[in-house]
Every structure is written in C-alpha cells, then in structure tokens.
Amino acid sequence: MKIAIPVNEKNTKSGICPSFGRAPWFMIYDTEIKKESFLDNSAASSAGGAGIKAAQLLVDQDIKGVITPRCGQNAAEVIQGADIQIIKSQGEDIEENIRLFENGKLTPLDEIHAGYHNHGK
Amino acid sequence: MESKKIAVLSGKGGTGKTFVSVNLADAAGTSVYIDCDVEEPNGHLFFKPALTAEEKVTVKIPVVNHDLCTGCRKCTEFCRFNALAYLKNKVKVFEDICHSCGGCMLVCPQKAIYEKDVSVGKVEIGTSRGVKILSGIMDIGKASGVPIIKKLLETGSKDAITIVDCPPGSACVTMESIKDADFCILVAEPTLFGVHNLSMVHELVGLFEIPYGSVLNKCIDGKNPAEKYCNDNDIKILGRFDYDKELGRLNAQGEIMSRIDKSYNEKFIELLNVVLEEVK
Structure with missing residues (x-):
C-alpha cells in the first residue's frame, strides 16, 4: 500500500513538514516495494483552500494513509471522504515514522483543527 | 448637503472608529450611517434606531447534479x-x-451545476433623528462578511453624506468597505501598537488611491507616536480628541456625545467641515 507524508524537502532526511496543505512536498512511500517517491505539492501556493487541493492530489495518487502531525477540517473531509486513514506522526524524522508505521506503532490522528486559513503560522 | 462617502477605519479595534463615525453622522444632521463591522456591529447601540426595514443577504452556492x-x-x-x-x-x-x-x-x-441561495446575514435599516442607519449583521459561523457589506453599500442613499464605519484591520472586509469611498479617515491611538496598525491602513488607502487624513484620538500629555507617524508620512491631521474619562463613561453608556454635549457637537461639526473641504 502507498502512504503519504508532508515533508520539507525532496529527500528522506529533510523532516516532516508541520503544515499539511502548504507542505512543499509529499513523500509517497510504497510499503510493498519499500520505495519512496516525491510529489510536488502544487496546492502550497494556493490563495485559499490549500488543504482541500493538497488532499485531492493525494486522493488521486491512490494512497491508503496519510502520516501527518496535523490536519485541517476541510482537508480531513476530503481524505476521509476517500476512505484514506489519517495517522499521527511522532517527531519529525521521516524514516523513523515509516519504521513506526510498518511496526504498527502509529495511531490515528484524532485532533482535527478548524484550519488556519492564512491566520496561523 | 454633499453626497460624499466617507469611510472611517483603523488598523485595530477600540481606537474610536464608531465614536468618530456615529458623532460625525449626527453632527451632519441629515446623513446616512453605515455599520460595515458586520461581525460585531455596535453603531445601533448609540443611535437606538426605530427599525423601518430588514433585508436578508444571500449568496449563490453551487449544487451538483x-x-x-x-x-x-x-x-x-x-x-x-x-x-x-x-x-x-x-x-x-x-x-x-x-x-x-x-x-x-x-x-x-x-x-450539471446549478446554484442555490444560502443566507449569510441581514441588513437592518432604521432612523434616528435625521440619520438613516444601516447595520449589517452576519450569521453566526459564516466565513466572510463581504456579501453583507456589498449589500449595505448598495442600499445606502446617494443623496446625503454617508459615513461608513469600517471593520477593524485591513483585510477583505475593510477593502470592500472603503472601495467606493471618496475619503478615508484613519483613527489612531497614541501608542506604538496603534502606530503599527495605523501604518497598515495607511498603506491600504494608498493602494486604493483614496484621499485620506487622520484623527488622533485619546490624546494625552507627552509624546504621541501616532502624531509623529502622521508628520513623518505627510498625513494630514484632520482633528484630535483628548483622552477624557467622562467621555469614556458616557460613550460606554451608549450616549452620542455630539447630541448631549455642545462642545463635542462643535468639534464634530468642525471635523466634518474639514473633511468636506478635503473632498470638495
């Protein structure tokens, strides 16, 4: 199965991005072939609704889970509406989170925030 | 009477936008007062208008077949x-x-897409002596007051001087409120925080190329950073009001100073004349 993680740069060392919708990149990891690829998040520069557009990009990648530190309400509606799981990341280390996920140590994200809509940091 | 539209704004809440707007409208005698602060309209608390009409504001939202x-x-x-x-x-x-x-x-x-009407708020119209009062009220939970402000400004009369009491800040709702204004009054407090917010609305009115001036409110003895900002940036100071504890008390009780105090009435008539001279 494929999972997605918002990341700061196009590599596995850059760390998980604290923002979902405006993360510059998504890392797509395929648990079967143990390989990652990177998806340019074209939603990051949106005037509004970045979370929705970013979620749409992932839905179209046929992924089964998103590992993220947080997720806004609208993005969550899109992700969950497509039956994709939202999983809470632990710390910023990308590879560590993949390991934890594969060992079943990560739990679902249960706090969905109302969205920052350009007002947060 | 001149049919000019004068917008009153400030970068932050509590500087005295409503104080200046309400009293200016009253001092004008025959006027229109429009409360565009649709998230928390409070001009009606001063005018206590007799309501004459109420109009719903709706927006078009797509529905997919x-x-x-x-x-x-x-x-x-x-x-x-x-x-x-x-x-x-x-x-x-x-x-x-x-x-x-x-x-x-x-x-x-x-x-496959058609539209439905969704309510976002309402406009209340009333009168108080010679002042026609329009208040916009946004429905709880709605994201933007812009459609209500559009409706308010469409509904406002064209044949009397109009005072637009703007929302605080410099975001979309403020831009919508000043868009068609002939003149902007920037109300400023004598604090560094006040200056920061003044600079934001100063930049905004510059972008809109609307003539403007400032009113210094709550002035006290000593340095006034807002006055310094105005002088440094060639902003004309149209008027000033000293910090006055009694004014604060009466204002908080919903009194219109221009109606109950002769000296304030004179001050606001003077301010109005200064502004009208600017927009001539």
Missing part, C-alpha cells in the same frame, strides 16, 4: 479557492470556501 456529472473535473480545476473536490466519483462542494463567482457553473460542459 450527480446524474449529469461525468467527472471531467473542469469545475475543480477552475476554482481558484479550491472550494470543490472530486472524490469517489462525486464533486464535493465546500460552501464556506466558495466565493460565489459562478465560474464552476459556466465551465461545466454537462450543465
């Missing part, structure tokens, strides 16, 4: 606000994000 939709995604690609998503072979509409442009409906090749 899923039987006609072929999933071409032209609508989701078109929307600049990403108010539409496509999941499980269905278009999903995020109503709070939609800006009611109607574009998705236009680009749909299947004519």
Whole structure:
C-alpha cells in the first residue's frame, strides 16, 4: 500500500513538514516495494483552500494513509471522504515514522483543527 | 448637503472608529450611517434606531447534479479557492470556501451545476433623528462578511453624506468597505501598537488611491507616536480628541456625545467641515 507524508524537502532526511496543505512536498512511500517517491505539492501556493487541493492530489495518487502531525477540517473531509486513514506522526524524522508505521506503532490522528486559513503560522 | 462617502477605519479595534463615525453622522444632521463591522456591529447601540426595514443577504452556492456529472473535473480545476473536490466519483462542494463567482457553473460542459441561495446575514435599516442607519449583521459561523457589506453599500442613499464605519484591520472586509469611498479617515491611538496598525491602513488607502487624513484620538500629555507617524508620512491631521474619562463613561453608556454635549457637537461639526473641504 502507498502512504503519504508532508515533508520539507525532496529527500528522506529533510523532516516532516508541520503544515499539511502548504507542505512543499509529499513523500509517497510504497510499503510493498519499500520505495519512496516525491510529489510536488502544487496546492502550497494556493490563495485559499490549500488543504482541500493538497488532499485531492493525494486522493488521486491512490494512497491508503496519510502520516501527518496535523490536519485541517476541510482537508480531513476530503481524505476521509476517500476512505484514506489519517495517522499521527511522532517527531519529525521521516524514516523513523515509516519504521513506526510498518511496526504498527502509529495511531490515528484524532485532533482535527478548524484550519488556519492564512491566520496561523 | 454633499453626497460624499466617507469611510472611517483603523488598523485595530477600540481606537474610536464608531465614536468618530456615529458623532460625525449626527453632527451632519441629515446623513446616512453605515455599520460595515458586520461581525460585531455596535453603531445601533448609540443611535437606538426605530427599525423601518430588514433585508436578508444571500449568496449563490453551487449544487451538483450527480446524474449529469461525468467527472471531467473542469469545475475543480477552475476554482481558484479550491472550494470543490472530486472524490469517489462525486464533486464535493465546500460552501464556506466558495466565493460565489459562478465560474464552476459556466465551465461545466454537462450543465450539471446549478446554484442555490444560502443566507449569510441581514441588513437592518432604521432612523434616528435625521440619520438613516444601516447595520449589517452576519450569521453566526459564516466565513466572510463581504456579501453583507456589498449589500449595505448598495442600499445606502446617494443623496446625503454617508459615513461608513469600517471593520477593524485591513483585510477583505475593510477593502470592500472603503472601495467606493471618496475619503478615508484613519483613527489612531497614541501608542506604538496603534502606530503599527495605523501604518497598515495607511498603506491600504494608498493602494486604493483614496484621499485620506487622520484623527488622533485619546490624546494625552507627552509624546504621541501616532502624531509623529502622521508628520513623518505627510498625513494630514484632520482633528484630535483628548483622552477624557467622562467621555469614556458616557460613550460606554451608549450616549452620542455630539447630541448631549455642545462642545463635542462643535468639534464634530468642525471635523466634518474639514473633511468636506478635503473632498470638495
């Protein structure tokens, strides 16, 4: 199965991005072939609704889970509406989170925030 | 009387926008007062107007006929606000994000999108002596007051001087409120925080190329950073009001100073004349 993680740069060392919708990149990891690829998040520069557009990009990648530190309400509606799981990341280390996920140590994200809509940091 | 539209704004709340707006409208005698602070309108607390009309404000929101939709995604690609998503072979509409442009409906090749009216608030119209009062009230939970402000400014009379009491800040709702103004009054407090916010609205009115001046409120002895900012940036100071504890008390009780205190009435008539001279 494929999972997605918002990341700061196009590599596995850059760390998980604290923002979902405006993360510059998504890392797509395929648990079967143990390989990652990177998806340019074209939603990051949106005037509004970045979370929705970013979620749409992932839905179209046929992924089964998103590992993220947080997720806004609208993005969550899109992700969950497509039956994709939202999983809470632990710390910023990308590879560590993949390991934890594969060992079943990560739990679902249960706090969905109302969205920052350009007002947060 | 001049039919000029004068907008009163400030970068932050509590500087005295409503104080200046309400008293200016009253001092003008025959005037229109428009409260564009639709999230928390308070001008009516001073005027206590006799209500004469109430109008609902609605916006158009797209609805998708899923039987006609072929999933071409032209609508989701078109929307600049990403108010539409496509999941499980269905278009999903995020109503709070939609800006009611109607574009998705236009680009749909299947004519699968139609619009429905959704309430976002209302406009209350009333009078108090010679002042016609329009207040915009946004429904709880709505994201943007812009459609209500549009309605308020459309409804406002064209044949009397109009005072527009703007929302605080310099965001979309403020821009909508000053868009058609002939003149902007920037109300400023004598604090560094006040200056920071003054600089924000100063930049905004510059972008809109609307003539403007400032009113220094709550002036006290000693340095006034807002006055310094005005002098440094060639902003004309139209008037000033000293910090006055008694004014604070009466204002908090919903009194209109220009109605109950002769000296304030004279001050506001003077301020009005200064402003009218500027927009001549």
